[in-house]
Amino acid sequence: MRFCLPVFLSASLLCGEEPDLPLPTWESDELEALESGDYVPGSSLLGKIARELMASNNDEPIELDPAVRDLREPEPVEWSRVIGDEFLSAYFYEPSQGFLNDPQKLLTTQEYRDREGFLNYHARDTDIDLYVYLFDALQEIPETESLGSVVRSQFDQEKPVAVVFYFLGMPEKSQLVFSDRVVESVNQAERDKVIRMAVEEALEKSEPSSQLESFSIQLSIRLYWLEKVVARGGGDLASRKPLILPRVRIFEAEEKGVWDRLQEKPGLFYAVVVALVIVPAAGLGFMGRWIAERKRVYVFPDAEGTPLLDAPYAAGVGGVISFSSATTPPSSQKSEVPDYLQKM
């Protein structure tokens, strides 16, 4: 039955047989009031003063009550630049409870869950954990506190960690500090590039929560590549062992060229080497052979035979061609050879 009704209705509509829908009808007393002019449709939407004016047929403009007229516009609330004292410990003195630290609850519950879920996913997937501390756009970090001091006091410096102070709505104010483990492995330029690119990505969006989303995604991507750079240099951020390569070599690894990349792929590397060596060598070989062929002297073996047709030197019957017609192909202009000149 559940499927029969829509099918029936659809079939009826298609056939042009619309069901008879009842029109609204006036109540008898309302209809009388309407006809007598006592009832104005829509008057219930008007205010009391407007209804009275309409009933009195007075066209004079309505004078606002002075109490209403003199009401002041509410002054815009100035956001505090100061972080409440009750939040300071959660920001600066206590270890973060998760990868996303939002003690002021600047994000909605759903936004918070989304961002925290992403940071958890990032932590599972990469070696450098990312911690984000959220502040409001205009808030300022107390002079006595800093991101560096938070990282030093709250995080294990032997672990690869990235901590961000993110100002919701103003991503350009963001700060990023790495733990010593990362600082030892990655040069300053590369570290600066991480935050710069994340901020640029965030500024592409206009809505604060979208900005935070873009920021965290881009930051996660950059951190992932940072690990790759360190790995190519022979380092391993996850291990507690000191890096094998000094920073100079890491820098060199980061600046790997096409040749180094080729060496990482043996198949392609040997193909390129072979091509680079063999192709010019083959070209030179062919050129040398061509020159040699041009200067080569061809000496045929001495031979002797019986003279034919009493001819002392030649009885060889060669071809004869006619070139009297430009439209006829050469093969059609082949002159026949007299029988007596055929070789016997």
Add this chain to the structure above:
Amino acid sequence: MWHADEIFGADDVSLHKFTDAAGVLRMKEREPMRKILERFEARFPQLFVAIYLGAFEDLQSLHQFGFWMLNRAAYVDVDLERPNENGILIVVDVSAKNAGITFGYALLPYLDEDSTFSALSAGHPSFLQGNYLEAIGTVVQKIEGRLIKGWKKVKKDPESILAEGGQNPKKVGELLQRIREGNQPGGMEHSGEEEARR
């Protein structure tokens, strides 16, 4: 041979290897023509190419004329080491617009009617335009290619290749004897006729 002699004469004729009896080549084209022939002789020290450009009024057979010419001509500017049996003659009748190739006995293993016709066909477009220098240059180049192929084959299997052309390898002892007798090396049995070329 006697039939050709009846038509063209039984006497030997003295010629240059390049003869423009028809006068179709300009002066500036003669030097490039000479270089074509010299280059060929440098690559094939036993062989030579002769060119005859004629304007015949009533030539019955260009084949017959070429056959006769290569047997009767004494080329004054060809080395003794290159007897007529090692020669290739290209005859062009500019009046009847025919071109033909005749070659000596020594080249029977390497050239035939088809290969020479193929060489002439390569020069056909230039022949049609009356550009005889270019046409002959193309024909000679094609013949060179054919000879090089023949040379490669005969190097691998001299006896069978020579036999295909009705030739036999010349024995060394016989060759020495002929040299002692004052005949040129590398030639064929008919070196006595060289004097006729002079």
